Amino acid sequence: MERHRHLGYQNSRVFSINRLLNLTTVSLSMADILAAFSLLQQPRDPFSPVLRVYPSLRKIVRFCTMRTVTNYDDPQLNDLLNVDPEHPHIHVVDMPYRITSIWQDHDCEIGIWEKASQVVAWAVFQPAWWNLDFVVHSALRGSEIEQEIFAWGKEQMLKYSKRAGEEFWGSVELFEDAPNATQTIKNLEAVGFAPFDWSIIRFELDLFQELPRAQLPGGYKIRPLHGMGEVHTYVDLHRAAFGSEKMTSDWRTRILRHSAYRSEFDLIVENSENVPVGFCVCWQRGNVGQIEPLGVHPDCQGMGLGGALEISACQILKSGGVDLIKVDHASFNEKAIALSLKTGFRRRKEARRYHVDVNNQDGDSHAG
Secondary structure, three states, X not given: OEEEEEOOOOOOOOOOHHHHHHOXXXXXOHHHHHHHHHHHOOOOOOHHHHHHHOHHHHHHOOOOEEEEEOOOOOHHHHHHHHOOOOOOOOOOOOHHHHHOOHHHHOOOOEEEEEEOOEEEEEEEEEOOOOEEEEEEOHHHOOOXXXXXXXXXXXXXXXXXXXXXXXXXXXXXXXXXXOOOHHHHHHHHHHOOOEEOOOOEEEEEEEOOOOOOOOOOOOOOEEEEOOHHHHHHHHHHHHHHHHOOOOOOHHHHHHHHHOOOOOHHHEEEEEOOOOOEEEEEEEEEEOOEEEEEEEEEXXXXXXXXXXXXXXXXXXXXXXXXXXXXXXEEEEOXXXXXXXXXXXXXXXXXXXXXXXXXXXXXXXXOOOOO
């Protein structure tokens, strides 16, 4: 299901020569304007060349259409991540876990921004984390299109809060070293987002180094989950480990059906009575892997099961051709951080979080 709405100019041109001439904030010669306008008519990736040659035009790019979809498997969503192999989005590797989540079960949608049928940005509000995931074409990071994305995301948060009757802080994450991060932060602040008091810490493990051995208590064992046959087993364990009802059978089923899912990367630890007490899911994108999520039942925490799962996951990812593994932890989660450091992970960088209190917003207004 799709809904369309026009944003500004409705023809195939992003903006007209007359509009360029009237923009006094951008200093361009007539030759520059005509050359930029010519580049913008090219159907093949029209944004990268013009913004690379004329970066000052970032501030005046306008898009033709924005639409929303409710299907998570649109190939163009992943294609946008593939435009840049080093895309700075914090969830590039584990995106299959997030894109299959419960947003589609709560009347949320994916917003897609396009030019000449090319996806240049997309975003989705994630009720599972009260977070806005967004992806922007590498040539447009820090541009004004981000303000529209963040305003739209804020609107989605407000609508969800009203529908679900939930009070929360809606958030956006970005790495501190992401391209044009300073301008992206300004775009967030322009629509009412403010810095959060905690962040996400990215840890990485180089698999060219030797891994420690996984050690389990007597009678415990680690094995792959049995797909659809253990959907409810996984859901119950996930809910118990995180003390949350967010994980559902529908979400788990979508994970299993996603093209990036690999059963050998889906681990569970059982006790001596064959009762599942911990789990770990891994993802791979090229030679990079990510562990997300990992959890242990509260009754079995402190027994070294989380560490054994993490080490086993690293070993399996290495056998699958991965040479670098990523894992993210909230800055306040000292136990999880200590576990990963013991495995051999090292702190790499930080993802800043910006939030908006949806409880103190006028739900009838559209920020931005």
